[in-house]
Amino acid sequence: MAVPIRTAVAALCAGLAATLCTTAPARAGQDTPSPEHAWSVSGPERTAAAHEPLARISLDDSTGALSLSVSRGGRTVIEPSPVGIVTQQADLSKDLHFLHRRDRLVEERYRTKSGKRLYRQVRMNETRLSFATAAGAQLDLVVRASADGVAYRYVLPTGGYGDVLGETSAFNLPPDASTWLGTYRADNEGQFSQYTAATAPTGEYSDQALFATDGGYTLLAESDLTGAYSGARLAHDQGTGTYRIKLADEAVHTDGRLATPWRAMVTGDLATVTRSTFTDDLAPASQVRDPSWIRPGTVLWTWLAGGREAGQSLTAQKAYVDYAAERGWPYEAVDAGWYFKSDAWDTTDPNWQTDSWMPQLVDYARAKGVGIVVWIHQRDLDTPEERAQWLPTLERWGVKGVKIDFMNSEAQSMLQWYDAILKDTAAHHLMIDFHGSTIPKGIQRTWPQVMTLEGVGGEEKRTNTAAHLTTLPFTRNVIGSMDFTPGAFQRVGLRPNSDAAEVGLTVAYESGLQMFAGTPESYDARPLARAFLDQVPAAWDDTRLLAGAPGQEAVLARRSGDRWFLGGVYSGAAHTAEVPLTVGSGRWLVETIRDGADGLVQDRQVLRGGDKFDVEVVANGGFAGLVCRWHPGVTTCYR
Structure with a gap:
């Protein structure tokens, strides 16, 4: 029998409080349990294993609760964080026991019509961990790891659990992690500001939050969001490094089996995060058979x-x-x-x-x-x-x-x-x-x-x-x-x-x-x-970050055919910016537009790939540039 929404929400609050504040006794019928079971999932590129993210999923045998952490090269990306989902008929955030594991390699190639890179290659390791409660309710936790990210989603393979009342999903960050957050708005137009993970004011934030830890940068994101579920935002209490998933609906209606959106963590150095197409790579393939009419x-x-x-x-x-x-x-x-x-x-x-x-x-x-x-x-x-x-x-x-x-x-x-x-x-x-x-x-x-x-x-x-x-x-x-x-x-x-x-x-x-x-x-x-x-x-055929520090500078190079376009933006006082020309070997003609005393000024110079060039930047200024291969007789990149 369906549970009334108000009653169900009250039960959810009580259940979440119990999950976080109490320890359940060991389940009857078990052999002497170990403190926890743990499984690891890493990206598929073995040659770069030290630089790839490693996800660790743990099942606490005393509470039956799941957690997930992410590291890179042994350094913290995401600290152990709660994982779970609660429905009207089953609380799948605790009292779980392990059933089985299945692994597969996800390899795909696809083309897009727009974006930072039109041709995409995907390689991810996927692990599906199946769990059940004593009453037989089943939860599959699907985890994917690639060279530039980790993601997980919940799958309810049998259905019949009623509406989803919420997730216990959260992300635990070191309290002193540098953090860039956009205040949540229904139109997603909040302004981004910098804090530490713990000092950000109590409130709700866009789920596209960026953190810097000793394991590199991590951008929280979501993928494969459809009308089968509800959009997410982050809820935070000042003084902690925890950012909880909060859904837009108090109850998400389901007709049976459910696969939730991916909770994604795009991670790596700043250049890797900026260039990543991880959230697109997680999404379903194109539903448009003939995209020839789509022209950016x-x-x-x-x-x-x-x-x-x-x-x-x-x-x-x-x-x-x-x-x-x-x-x-x-x-x-x-x-x-x-x-x-x-x-x-x-x-x-x-x-x-x-x-x-x-x-x-x-x-x-x-x-x-x-x-x-x-x-x-x-x-x-x-x-x-x-x-x-x-x-x-x-x-x-x-x-x-x-x-x-x-x-x-x-x-x-x-x-x-x-x-x-x-x-x-x-x-x-x-x-x-x-x-x-x-x-x-x-x-x-x-x-x-x-x-x-x-x-x-x-x-x-x-x-x-x-x-x-x-x-x-x-x-x-x-x-x-x-x-x-x-x-x-x-x-x-x-x-x-x-x-x-x-x-x-x-x-x-x-x-x-x-x-x-x-x-x-x-x-x-x-x-x-x-x-x-x-x-x-x-x-664009390719995108590269040439220089960057969130909130201070961002210089991107984007390639179209045989030319690179440059865009640089800065905040703060006037200064001389130094920009590395990391667009390839050989000699290049670089034409830049900067602010001059009486308006815009254009500069031209010939550089070798890997050289650095200076740009005079006014307060809160920037520049644009066009770069092409140079050989005798080439005087401009403009066509």
Whole structure:
């Protein structure tokens, strides 16, 4: 018989308190037990074993509770941390006994349409440990380890346990571990700040938290989140190094068997974490059979350029299309206002589509080689009927993508909406930019039409700090495309960085649709920036961290074909930055854009791979660069 939710939640609280505060007696019928059983899982690359993470899973024989720790080369990454899940019918966080173990090697190759690296190779060791309670309730703990991370998930193989009431999952860090946390918000736009693990204020934080221990850096993350479960955040009490998993729902409905999302720990040195595709590697394979229509690219975004008024004007939008075509930028995005009359159109009116000038704009843009992306509120795609009205219409008009806004939830019901919109947009060949949204969590591998997601305190914010901007490449942007919308040169005084840093953000931040947020006038006033933006792609063959320290500096190199693009951002006082050119051997032409006394300045020099070069950085400044092979006669990397 189902347990009422209020009663079940009360039972969960009592059960968790008992699990944490008492010790259960040894179970009857056992031989003299050992203090614990333990199993280890490491990455598959034996030649690099000392540098790979090692997960250790332990079963306490006195309580029947599981814990998991992670180390690298014998050094601490994650201290022993509780593992378990509680349902209406079974508490699978204690009183467990071991059944059996199964191991396998996971090897996969796949290509993506966007991201820090288009071609991916996956090698992971997987261990499945099966446990049961005395009453016969079964829990499988599946652990994977690769060269750049460890992850685990819970599998309830038999079902029949009722709703999930919570997890006892947590991550124990050394109290003095350096910590970068983003305050949790429903739209995932919290600003990142630095603490130690113990001194972070009591509260809730985004699950994309970065820690530095003697075993290296570790980014907590999640993968394969769908409407079968609930989104996670971290709950913390000041004074401890423990960060607990808290679900968005008090009860997660299940229809039977369940595999939860992966609790992932991306780990290694800072370069390894930054370059990692671990959360994508954990996710299911692509559900789009023919992705040929999915094309990343740079976008002229008109919201910060012209606001709602621009969205209501066909004349203004044609002018933006003209500018994008002149610059060779493949897309123009029309934001809020284009389909509003008072609040929203009456889509029950069979003639509602004929009121829009959007088909005329799409035809106009198509003739100039520019694709149109349109903004739409989530409430207008909330039901199957609304999606059946909107999405075929947008496809028929020739719209290339939709920017869907204001989900602002990771509750199970909203995640089920994501499941539906992902299938529907794929069927109607519409790329997606999610705003007011969840964060990637593997979604871009499974649904490659998802080109980017906001889930970040981006360019629209007026409270960002330079430290926040230099933390994002090591936190939010590690796990997937990030629609920060750089390039808003006109917002002088409303952004914390310099013009050269703003140019550098277009490379330092990866996004499958890289939305440029400036005005045509601001670009024309900065011809060096404009020329660089003309070169920037939105899909990358490789990514490398050249220099970095979260909150202080981030210099990334991204390769497209035979050219490397550089983006550097800094916080703090003006200084001379030293940058290693670790992009390969041989001789390279390096063209950089920096801040000068009277505006942007371009420098050129020829260097050998591995050399270091200096860049003069203003306070909270940065730089951008373009690098190509040099031989006599090569005078520029620009094309």
